[in-house]
Each structure stands twice: as C-alpha cells, then as structure tokens.
Amino acid sequence: MDQQFTSEYLKDFIQKVFEAKGMNTYQSSECAEGLITADLRGIDSHGVARLSGYVRLMDAGRLNPNPNIRVVYETPSTATINADSGSGLYAGQVAMKIAIEKAKMAGTGWVAVSNSNHFGIAAHHAMLAIPHDMIGIAMTNASPLVSPPQSSSRMLGTNPICIAVPSRKHAHLVLDMATSTAANGKLEIAQRKGKEIPKGWLVDKNSNESTNANELKAGGALLPLGSDIDHGIHKGFGLASMVDILSAVLSGANYGPWVPPFVSFLPLIENSPGKGIGHFFGAMRVDAFRPIDSYYENIDNWIEKFKSTPANNIKGRVILPGEFEDEFYEKRFKEGIPLHDAVVDDLKKLATELGLTF
Amino acid sequence: MDQQFTSEYLKDFIQKVFEAKGMNTYQSSECAEGLITADLRGIDSHGVARLSGYVRLMDAGRLNPNPNIRVVYETPSTATINADSGSGLYAGQVAMKIAIEKAKMAGTGWVAVSNSNHFGIAAHHAMLAIPHDMIGIAMTNASPLVSPPQSSSRMLGTNPICIAVPSRKHAHLVLDMATSTAANGKLEIAQRKGKEIPKGWLVDKNSNESTNANELKAGGALLPLGSDIDHGIHKGFGLASMVDILSAVLSGANYGPWVPPFVSFLPLIENSPGKGIGHFFGAMRVDAFRPIDSYYENIDNWIEKFKSTPANNIKGRVILPGEFEDEFYEKRFKEGIPLHDAVVDDLKKLATELGLTF
Numbered sequence: 010m011d012q013q014f015t016s017e018y019l020k021d022f023i024q025k026v027f028e029a030k031g032m033n034t035y036q037s038s039e040c041a042e043g044l045i046t047a048d049l050r051g052i053d054s055h056g057v058a059r060l061s062g063y064v065r066l067m068d069a070g071r072l073n074p075n076p077n078i079r080v081v082y083e084t085p086s087t088a089t090i091n092a093d094s095g096s097g098l099y100a101g102q103v104a105m106k107i108a109i110e111k112a113k114m115a116g117t118g119w120v121a122v123s124n125s126n127h128f129g130i131a132a133h134h135a136m137l138a139i140p141h142d143m144i145g146i147a148m149t150n151a152s153p154l155v156s157p158p159q160s161s162s163r164m165l166g167t168n169p170i171c172i173a174v175p176s177r178k179h180a181h182l183v184l185d186m187a188t189s190t191a192a193n194g195k196l197e198i199a200q201r202k203g204k205e206i207p208k209g210w211l212v213d214k215n216s217n218e219s220t221n222a223n224e225l226k227a228g229g230a231l232l233p234l235g236s237d238i239d240h241g242i243h244k245g246f247g248l249a250s251m252v253d254i255l256s257a258v259l260s261g262a263n264y265g266p267w268v269p270p271f272v273s274f275l276p277l278i279e280n281s282p283g284k285g286i287g288h289f290f291g292a293m294r295v296d297a298f299r300p301i302d303s304y305y306e307n308i309d310n311w312i313e314k315f316k317s318t319p320a321n322n323i324k325g326r327v328i329l330p331g332e333f334e335d336e337f338y339e340k341r342f343k344e345g346i347p348l349h350d351a352v353v354d355d356l357k358k359l360a361t362e363l364g365l366t367f
Numbered sequence: 368m369d370q371q372f373t374s375e376y377l378k379d380f381i382q383k384v385f386e387a388k389g390m391n392t393y394q395s396s397e398c399a400e401g402l403i404t405a406d407l408r409g410i411d412s413h414g415v416a417r418l419s420g421y422v423r424l425m426d427a428g429r430l431n432p433n434p435n436i437r438v439v440y441e442t443p444s445t446a447t448i449n450a451d452s453g454s455g456l457y458a459g460q461v462a463m464k465i466a467i468e469k470a471k472m473a474g475t476g477w478v479a480v481s482n483s484n485h486f487g488i489a490a491h492h493a494m495l496a497i498p499h500d501m502i503g504i505a506m507t508n509a510s511p512l513v514s515p516p517q518s519s520s521r522m523l524g525t526n527p528i529c530i531a532v533p534s535r536k537h538a539h540l541v542l543d544m545a546t547s548t549a550a551n552g553k554l555e556i557a558q559r560k561g562k563e564i565p566k567g568w569l570v571d572k573n574s575n576e577s578t579n580a581n582e583l584k585a586g587g588a589l590l591p592l593g594s595d596i597d598h599g600i601h602k603g604f605g606l607a608s609m610v611d612i613l614s615a616v617l618s619g620a621n622y623g624p625w626v627p628p629f630v631s632f633l634p635l636i637e638n639s640p641g642k643g644i645g646h647f648f649g650a651m652r653v654d655a656f657r658p659i660d661s662y663y664e665n666i667d668n669w670i671e672k673f674k675s676t677p678a679n680n681i682k683g684r685v686i687l688p689g690e691f692e693d694e695f696y697e698k699r700f701k702e703g704i705p706l707h708d709a710v711v712d713d714l715k716k717l718a719t720e721l722g723l724t725f
Contacts (some may be wrong), residue, residue, distance in 0.1 A: 084474030086444040087655040115473050116442030121656045144613075157685040160678035164685070172609045182612070184605035190598050207597040216679060234592060234599050239565040240548050241592050247542035247688040250673075251530045254540070255502075257663045259656045265672055282668055295446040298479045298617045307616045310640055314623055315608075320518035321574060327515040327522070330605040 011347035017325040019057050019346060020045040022356070022367055026060060029363040030067050031074040039311040042099035048346045051337030054194030054247045058352045061359050063096065063127070065273040072096060072126050078103050083171045086115040089260055090122045094285055097128030101147065101288060105137045107330045108292040112143055116297030120174045121260035124284035127151070127271050131171030131309060132185040132334070139181050140290045142301060145173040146291035150263075152270045155249060156230035158242045161216035163230045164265050167192055168252035173331075175295065176306040183331030188249040189231045196222045196231070209236030255289040262287025369705035377704060380714070380725055384418060387721040388425045389432040394457050401456035401487040406704045407693030412552030415487045416710045421454065421485075423437040423631040430484050436461050444473040447618055448480045452643060455486030459505065459646060462692060463495045466650040469511050470501055474655030479618035482642035485509070487630050489529030490692070491542040492518045496531060496650040497539050500659060503531040504649035508614040508621075510628045513607060514588035516600045519574035521588045522623050524552055526610035528575045531689075533653065535663040541689030543593050546607040547589045554589070567594030613647040620645025689696045 012081040020041045020340040027037035048056030064108075076095025080088050088107050092100035111118025128134065131147040138145025151166025167187040174178075187193075191210040199206045199222040206222050213219045214228030215237035225231065234245030257264035260283075267281040295304040318327045348356075360367035378399045385395035398421075406414030418473025424430035438446050446465050450458035462478040469476025486492065489505040496503025509524025525545040532540040545551075545699050549568040557564045557580040571577045572586030583589065615622035618630030618641075625639040653662040676685045706714075711725075718725035 082655075082657055084652070084655040085472070087474035087651070089656045114443070116445035117475060117477055119651065119655075120473055128478075144617075157673065157676065157678060159680045160676055160685055162676045162685075164673060164676060172605075174609070174612055182608070184602075184609055186599070186602040186605060190593070209598050234602055235548070236598050240567050240594050240598070241544070243686075243688070244542075244544040244546075244592055246605065247530075250540070251532070251542055251687060254532055254666065254669065256670055258662065259502075259651075259653065261657055261665070262660065262668055264665070265499040266582060282665060293445070293477065294442070295617065297440075297477075298447045299440055299619055303619065304616065307619070307622070307640060308612065311616055315515065315522060318442055318518060318520045318522060320513065320515060322517045327518055327520075328601075330601070330608060339401075 011261050011349060012353055013347050015345050016045050016049055016342060019048065022360070022365070023057060023060055024063065025365050026359060026363060027074070029365065030064060033075070034095075039102050040096050040098040043133050047069045047130045049338045049341045050130065050132065050334040051341070052194070052334070054131050054192070054197065057348065057356065061355050062271060062273070064359060066126065068165040069273040071269070071273060074289065076100070077236065079240070086111050086117050086119060088120045090120060092122055092125035092285065094124055097125040097149065097286070099287060100125045101128040101134040101290070102137065104288065104290045105134045105145065105147065105292065108290045109138060109141055109143060112141075112292040112297070117293045120290045121256070122288040122290070123257070123260040123262040125262065125288055127286070128288055130167045130185060132173065132331070134185060134192050134290060135173040135185070136172040136181070139175045141292070142175055142295055143176070143296065144293045147288065148252045148256055149288040150253045150268050150286055152268050153266045154193060154225070154231050155233055157214060157246050158233070158238065159216065161212050161214055161230050162266070165249045165253055166268055167231065168232055168249040168251060168256075170248070174308065176308050176312055178309045180329075180332065180335050182312065182329055183334065185331070185334070188252060189232055190234050190236045190245065191231065193231065196225055252289075256274075257283055257287030259289065260287045260291070266285045268298075274345050287321070292367075370711055371703040373703050373707050374403050374407055374700060377406065380718070380723070381415060381418055383476070383723050384422065384717060385432070387723065388422060391433070394454075394649060396437070397460050398456040400456050401460070401491050404491045404694075405488045407451070407696045407697070407699045408487050408488065408490065408692040410552070410692070412439065412550070412555065415706065415714065417480070420629060420631070421712050422717060424484065427630060427631040429627070444469055444475050444477060446478045448478060450480055450483035450638065450643065452482055453484070454508065455483040455644070455646060458483045458493065459486040459492040460646070461494045461600045461707065462646065462648045463503065463650065466648045467496060467499055467501060470650040470652050470655070472500075475651045478648045479613070480646040480648070481615070481618035481620035483620065483644050483646055486646055488543060489527045490531065490541050490689070492648060493529040493531040493543070494539070494541060497533045500533055500654065501648070501650045501652050501695065502533070503529075506610045506612045506614055508626050508644055508648040509626045512551060512571060512583070512589050512627050513591055514574070514602050516596065519570050519572055519588050520624070523607045523611055525589065526607040526614075526627055528606070528610060532666065534666050534670055536667045538690065539692050540670065540687055541692065543689070543692070544670060546592055546603055546610060548592050548594045548603065551589065554583055584709070610647075613646030615641055617647065618645045641709070
C-alpha cells in the first residue's frame with residue numbers, strides 16, 4: 010500500500026541527504042527541488058525513488074558532491090559547461106540559467122554540458138525559461154537501453170526532449186517525451202505487476218518482438234518511437250541520435266554505447282571517448298521574434314482552438330502537452346505524494362545510514 | 368512506364384517555367400534547385416511533380432513571383448522574415464542564409480518566417496549550414512491533414528523537422544522526417560496502386576482505424592508518429608504541435624487548422640489569425656561549442672560506431688539518417704531522374720501553355 014507525504018517533507022529530507030553526503034546548502038536545495046518536481050508532476054520514476062541511486066553514485070566516487078562547474082567555451086549565444094562529475098540535477102539548472110542570460114543579450118542562448126550525471130526530468134530545466142517569456146528546451150543522453158531499427162544492440166538512451174512554451178491566459182505547454190516508444194519507467198511498472206506489455210516496446214536479445222517486460226533485463230532493448238518499419242521507427246531512432254549528438258558530441262561527453270550507466274554496480278565502459286553524460290539546453294526570447302503581446306495573443310488562441318477540439322477520451326477533447334502533469338502537480342501539491350512501500354523502506358534505510366530520520 | 372531525365376534538363380525546364388511566370392533569374396534558379404534536390408534525393412512527392420501546383424498557386428494570386436522578402440524583427444542571434452507571399456523554396460534559402468550569417472557572429476542563428484508558401488523538402492534548407500561547419504535545422508508547418516490523438520479533426524500538417532549534422536570523413540547525417548507516422552506521399556502511392564495501408568497511418572472521418580488510403584480524401588486524417596496511445600501518439604502530436612508553434616506562432620504565420628492549403632482549388636480559410644504558412648530555421652556553429660577538430664573526431668567516430676553495428680536488414684548493419692537519400696542522389700545524379708508518365712504529361716501541358724518545350 011502507498012503512503013502519502015507532503016512535498017515539503019520529502020524535499021526537506023532529500024536536501025538533508027544530499028547535505029549529509031557533502032553537498033552545500035544551495036546545491037542540495039536545487040537538487041531536491043529537481044527530484045520533488047518530478048514526483049509532483051507524476052513522473053514517479055524520476056523523483057525521490059531515485060534518491061538512493063544518486064547516493065550510491067556518490068559512494069562509488071562517480072558523482073562529485075562539490076563540483077567546480079565551469080564554462081569552458083562560449084560565444085554571445087552559446088556556452089559549453091564542464092560539470093566536473095557533479096549532479097545533472099544541479100548542472101542543468103546552472104546551464105539553463107546561463108542560456109537564459111545569453112538569451113537576454115543575444116535573443117537566444119544555447120548551452121551544451123559535458124561530464125555530468127543524470128539530470129532528473131527535462132521539464133524541470135526547460136521550464137526555467139517560462140517566467141522570462143522564453144521558450145525553454147532541454148535534452149539529455151542516457152545509459153544505452155535503446156536499439157536502432159532491426160537491431161538488438163543497445164546504442165542509445167531513452168534520450169528525452171523537452172520543449173516548454175509560455176502562455177499568458179492558460180497553462181503553459183510542456184512537451185517532455187522520451188524518444189523511445191515507452192520510457193523505462195513504464196516497463197518497470199509492468200515488471201512489478203507481472204503484466205504483458207504491448208508489442209512494439211522492446212525486442213529480446215535476438216531482436217525478436219516480445220511482450221515480456223523481463224526481456225529487457227535479459228539482454229533485450231527498448232525500441233525507438235515508431236516501433237517498427239511500417240510505423241516510422243527510423244524517425245524515433247533519428248530523433249534519439251540527434252539528442253545524443255547535440256548533448257554529447259557538441260559538448261565532449263560520452264555518446265552512444267559509451268554513456269555511463271546510472272546504477273553504480275555496473276562498471277564504466279573502458280576507453281570511452283568523452284566525459285560523463287551530456288545535456289543540451291536552449292532558451293529563446295519570444296520577443297526576439299515578434300512583439301510580445303502579439304505572440305501571447307496567438308499562443309493563447311492556439312491553446313483555445315486545440316483545447317476545444319473534440320476527442321474520444323476521458324475529457325471529450327484534445328489533451329495538450331503537459332496537461333496531465335499539471336493536474337498531477339496541483340493534486341499532489343495539495344494532497345501529498347504517494348510513495349510505494351518499497352520506496353519508503355529504501356528511504357528509511359538511507360535515513361538510518363546517514364543518521365537522519367524519515 | 369517511367370521515363371528518365373537528367374537533373375540538368377529538368378532543372379533548366381523548371382527555371383524557365385518560373386521565369387515565364389514572372390520570377391527573376393536568381394530566384395527561379397534557387398526554386399528550381401529546391402525541387403530538383405528533392406527528386407535527386409528520392410523524395411518524388413516534393414520535386415518536379417509539384418511544379419504545376421506552384422504555377423496554379425501563382426495563377427490564383429496566392430504565390431507572389433516577385434516578393435519583397437524582408438527582415439521585420441531581429442536580435443544578434445534571431446530574425447523574423449515576412450516572405451511577402453513568395454515561394455518558400457526561395458524564402459527558405461534566404462532565411463537559412465541569414466541564420467548562417469547570424470551564427471558567424473553570435474554562435475547560432477535562428478530565423479522564423481511568416482507569409483510564406485510550401486518550401487519543398489526541409490533538408491534542402493537545413494543542409495546549407497553544412498559547408499559552414501554548422502548544424503542546420505529546418506521545419507515548417509503545412510496544410511492540416513493530421514489529427515490529435517483520439518480525434519479525427521485535421522488540426523496539424525505533416526510538419527517536418529530536418530536536422531543536418533556535418534561530418535568530415537563520412538556522409539553528413541541528415542534526419543528529415545514528417546512528424547506524422549506516414550507522410551502524405553506514401554499514401555498517394557498506396558492510392559495509385561490500390562493497395563491496403565498498415566493500421567496506424569490514418570483514421571476515417573469518424574476516427575476509426577482504417578487501412579484504406581482513400582479514407583483520407585473522404586474526410587479522414589493522418590495520425591501523428593506513434594499511431595496509438597500504447598505506442599506514444601501523444602509524442603508525435605507534441606512534436607507536430609511544437610513545429611507549428613515555432614514556425615507560425617513565433618513568426619506570425621497561420622497555425623493549426625488555419626494553415627492555407629497547397630492546392631489552389633481549395634479556398635483559403637476565412638478570418639485566419641496569421642499570414643501564409645510559417646517556417647523555422649536554425650544554424651549552430653560547431654566551434655561555438657568546442658574546438659572544431661575535436662568535434663569532427665567525435666562525430667566521425669559516432670558514425671563509424673553506429674555504422675558498424677549489425678542489423679537484420681538489406682545491409683546487415685544500422686542505416687544512418689539520410690543514408691538512403693544520399694544513395695538516391697548519387698544514382699540519380701549519374702543515371703537521371705525517373706518520372707511517371709502522368710508527371711511527364713503534366714509537364715508537357717505546362718510547356719505548351721507557357722510556350723516552352725519539354
């Protein structure tokens with residue numbers, strides 16, 4: 010059975026854990042905010058459930074709690090950051106803020122990040138742009154779990170893309186999507202429940218279609234968006250490739266099969282071509298393209314038009330990017346965040362280990 | 368039966384047609400290059416087969432052969448262009464060249480275009496960045512043919528995205544994809560051959576799945592990449608939405624269901640919120656992020672790694688974005704471009720009408 014916790018309580022606990030591992034107050038607060046935002050938005054796979062994973066990476070010396078994050082390259086509209094093996098939860102915030110500052114001066118700002126670690130949900134970073142009347146973009150590569158079309162080799166991560174678009178009268182539009190057909194979190198749920206998964210989510214290690222979620226752990230691979238040749242799998246593969254290239258080839262991070270694993274018990278790949286994992290961020294001032302009021306008039310109208318279009322679903326109308334996440338946020342901010350017993354046990358163990366209470 | 372023509376012969380003919388309709392030499396040459404590049408790259412639906420469509424738009428007064436294309440808004444890294452109802456084939460080249468000039472100074476350049484028309488294939492524009500050691504990006508919205516998830520309302524175009532990535536030792540990577548599961552061209556082929564199409568490409572006008580390509584003309588709609596809820600249709604819908612917003616809400620063009628139809632016999636939509644159709648372009652200097660040699664070392668290595676990964680297909684290995692199009696280009700540049708008899712007849716009629724020979 011699930012237990013319910015307030016976001017405040019959880020955020021405070023996460024921050025204390027990171028501080029106990031040697032992070033300073035500011036950075037640990039930023040990291041805690043990143044994890045709790047995932048839980049609030051309903052992305053349970055990227056929230057506090059991952060906390061012990063980050064701690065294990067610190068224990069293994071792979072995640073630096075006191076990174077010297079620095080700009081190593083820049084132009085008026087770009088920068089490249091070396092995250093010094095720090096947390097991507099923090100490096101993503103630093104990078105996005107630099108992108109926003111660049112955009113104030115140059116119209117747009119673009120920041121590539123190398124030598125980083127898992128950055129949580131992409132939306133947490135991209136959405137920083139919104140209060141500045143900017144469109145925010147965030148993407149990252151990730152541990153290889155996804156195979157190219159007609160292959161079972163794990164060559165790419167679930168490489169998500171987020172684009173956050175500000176609105177004035179309505180909820181902002183926030184597309185935050187893995188470039189695989191199904192994100193790993195969905196597979197984990199099927200595994201836990203012992204349920205079959207739809208065809209088109211994964212192949213087994215011999216690149217045969219499978220509806221058994223356990224085939225992933227047995228050496229299979231997730232499939233890119235599109236799932237098969239008839240339905241455009243080369244498009245999902247192409248998108249995932251471009252996320253990999255922008256995040257890592259532009260920044261000097263590891264790419265493709267060399268991206269380091271999130272879990273600390275898997276060894277790093279030897280002779281890897283770059284540093285850590287990579288991210289890519291963008292911020293575009295809407296008034297770098299047109300007067301701000303006419304932009305907002307049109308985007309509000311876009312939202313109204315799409316939202317009033319009928320559809321055969323629970324709401325009887327088209328559902329916009331980010332709409333479900335917003336509803337999770339409102340509900341969970343008020344009512345609290347439900348955590349699985351397994352997650353609660355894990356957090357209790359962590360508390361004991363670090364002399365904290367949970 | 369198909370007939371074969373050299374690209375030179377076809378390009379020359381296209382240019383003469385555009386000149387006969389009042390375009391100047393430079394612009395007509397740029398437009399002809401755009402169409403012929405599509406044919407050379409194997410995208411037959413976007414090449415010379417569309418020539419008479421452009422002519423009909425000029426006859427209808429919807430495509431201005433002598434546009435006063437102008438920058439209406441700019442910052443160091445951005446510009447917005449009003450294409451004055453001109454051809455997108457030309458406006459796209461102008462916009463991309465401005466993006467490249469901006470990138471030389473600011474690191475990146477981003478150009479939104481309003482009041483435009485169909486721009487041909489996205490790759491033709493994005494690839495302009497490559498000789499400048501830049502990553503090129505091009506996208507456009509298009510006449511509404513695609514429905515949101517669980518809806519049969521035509522709200523979006525096939526809204527393609529192209530990302531072109533320069534390599535030093537290998538063929539450049541060029542992802543050029545519609546954000547629908549299948550592009551309209553594939554449906555037209557199935558219609559001509561009277562063949563069934565796979566499930567997941569379209570819905571009929573009552574939003575039921577259909578394998579009959581004719582249902583599109585009967586009021587149905589194409590489906591976004593992902594095809595259904597289980598396979599991530601909301602992702603394709605989200606991507607198409609973002610292409611629409613960047614291309615049109617940022618630029619002041621028409622968006623969503625108000626995008627004007629390509630075919631001249633369909634009426635324009637009344638009280639539309641913007642001007643013409645919209646595009647969005649980007650150019651990013653790779654050396655705005657890191658030293659150019661280390662970039663090329665890594666991208667060449669990325670390509671080698673992926674290209675040497677086994678796959679169960681005709682080549683026995685992973686096929687990279689743009690690889691098939693490159694092969695078409697080489698073959699057709701040498702051997703000529705095959706045209707359907709129907710297309711040849713159409714071009715002959717056009718020649719007679721304009722006092723030209725074909």
